[in-house]
Amino acid sequence: MSRPHILAVPTPAQGHVIPLLEFSQCLVKHGFRVTFVNTEFIHKRVMDALQEQNYIGDENEIHLANIPDGFEPWEDRSDLGKLCEKTFTVMPGKLEELIEKINREEDEKIICVIADGTAGFPIQVAEKMKIKKAAFWPAAAASLKLLYDTQNLIDDGVIDNEGTPIKNQMIQLGQNMPVIHSSNLIWANIRQGLATQKKIFDFFYKITKAVKVADFLICNSTYELEPEAVKSVPNILPVGPRLASNRQGNAAGNFWPEDSTCLKWLDQQQPNSVIYVAFGSFTVMDKIQFRELALGLELTNKPFLWVVRPDIADNANEAFPEGFQDRVAKRGKMVDWAPQQKVLSHPSIACFFSHCGWNSTMEGLSNGLPFLCWPYFADQFIDEGYICDIWKVGLKLNKDESGLITREEIKSKLDQVLGDEQFKARALELEETAMKSVQEGGQSNKTYNNFIEWIKA
Missing domain, CATH: 3.40.50.2000 (Glycogen Phosphorylase B;)
Structure with a gap:
């Protein structure tokens, strides 16, 4: 047929x-x-x-x-x-x-x-x-x-x-x-x-x-x-x-093979405890900023899953601060690329430390997660504005006078996002709103069905 x-x-x-x-x-x-x-x-x-x-x-x-x-x-x-x-x-x-x-x-x-x-x-x-x-x-x-x-x-x-x-x-x-x-x-x-x-x-x-x-x-x-x-x-x-x-x-279309070992690692973590850190496919940073990020995650003293693309910094695997990987071995997991939608829906994830690409924004919202925002370019600053100023489900990072996001700033903002239940409560409300829209009778679902009928007509 x-x-x-x-x-x-x-x-x-x-x-x-x-x-x-x-x-x-x-x-x-x-x-x-x-x-x-x-x-x-x-x-x-x-x-x-x-x-x-x-x-x-x-x-x-x-x-x-x-x-x-x-x-x-x-x-x-x-x-x-x-x-x-x-x-x-x-x-x-x-x-x-x-x-x-x-x-x-x-x-x-x-x-x-x-x-x-x-x-x-x-x-x-x-x-x-x-x-x-x-x-x-x-x-x-x-x-x-x-x-x-x-x-x-x-x-x-x-x-x-x-x-x-x-x-x-x-x-x-x-x-x-x-x-x-x-x-x-x-x-x-x-x-x-x-x-x-x-x-x-x-x-x-x-x-x-x-x-x-x-x-x-x-x-x-x-x-x-x-x-x-x-x-x-x-x-x-x-x-x-x-x-x-x-x-x-399963999500498809990734440019890097996904490392699914992180899902087994997440299974071993406490519910609502892990910071998921992923900055998409384009974000790059110099070694100084990369090290501040690593040290900021270390300072939080909380478990984290960090997607470290090989090209996120020059020789990324050699750019870690000295001794960092040994010091965080028990609570930190680094992968080249993650099955992001499965990670974000995992019960152990507490917040999404994100570059605010629209796909990531939708995926985080659809799982009721609060955000810490690190936009890099293009439309990501618009998405950060929605997350922090309109929907109020996340926080922005501030740079110091030299243009650096310091380890102290990273720790401080992560502590605020994780410590204030209001962020999580609003994120759960948005999750419900987004999911209702694509379900039977929701506005997105009706629009989608009209589109299907138009193609078939």
Whole structure:
């Protein structure tokens, strides 16, 4: 029997592949077939990690395909400016060729393209090929509101035409929405220089145009968590939080093999006792800051599980303070990468020390956890604003005069988050709110079902 065939295209970054793959796995349960298209480089990373989990896409009716990204093998894909340039020059033609090939060779032709809104180009390809097109926004609705408001920021003299902040000021994104500093606008905190910032700013202009021509704009958020943001972005429809835990499945799409030994370690810890420390796939820090973080965790005298990516600092495994690993051996566990959703739902976790990426934010909230926030770049400062100022389920860290987050500051804030029952109580309320939304009769669930009907129509 012929199934409706969907093409899903994420942005080539860890925090974008996971939520769209999660969403694709939800679609499969409704009888859809999904071809999931990564770049060749990301496809190899995902496949290498999947082998470690014994997870094969085809068993779940998801076929993992790939297209070239335009980079030479030796080029640096962490150069975000170059990635933005190649996204709109090389990849559209390659994606069009892939769709034509599928439609030529297979009975189940592509009837809809679902693309990460921050990729942009697949929407334009679908428009050109007259295929149904939906944008999937994997971040907060507030972050899209900010992108839509860039012309206002230029007109108000906050930024220039290239996105560079002119005024040193706080910006209110909207009523009951986060306030962020002008230096922390999504494109302004990328840390790769002004030339890259300009390319990223131009890129965001292109993707907002692409998102606006999508037939459907869905968001991995909930109306209840961001009512003002959802109301202020035309046509955005929240269907989140879409998580593996909602469907009792395994998360997929990781770029690193997960170290599941940490789950057995967590089984041996007291309930509500462990600090989970994980800063996503992009955060990097110098050795001085890395050591302060380690010493701060040591000072708390509490059990902790710390995800230490090999590239989080230069020679991360050699960057630990002398004797640190021996001193914390009985209460600290370090892993390269963790099965995060399973960790966050474990009863021994007490709080989430996070970079505030939107996936992590949704996963932490969906498990009723308070946060300590360490945003690094892009939209993470918006998410920190929600966590600390709007929802009041976490705390921010302050830097000293030299720009360092000290061990004493880390200990002090962790003690506050863990010692104040109000944080936990509010987090549990938000968990209930988020989970109700995706359950039968909830607002996100109704929106999701409408989306399914639209594709099938």
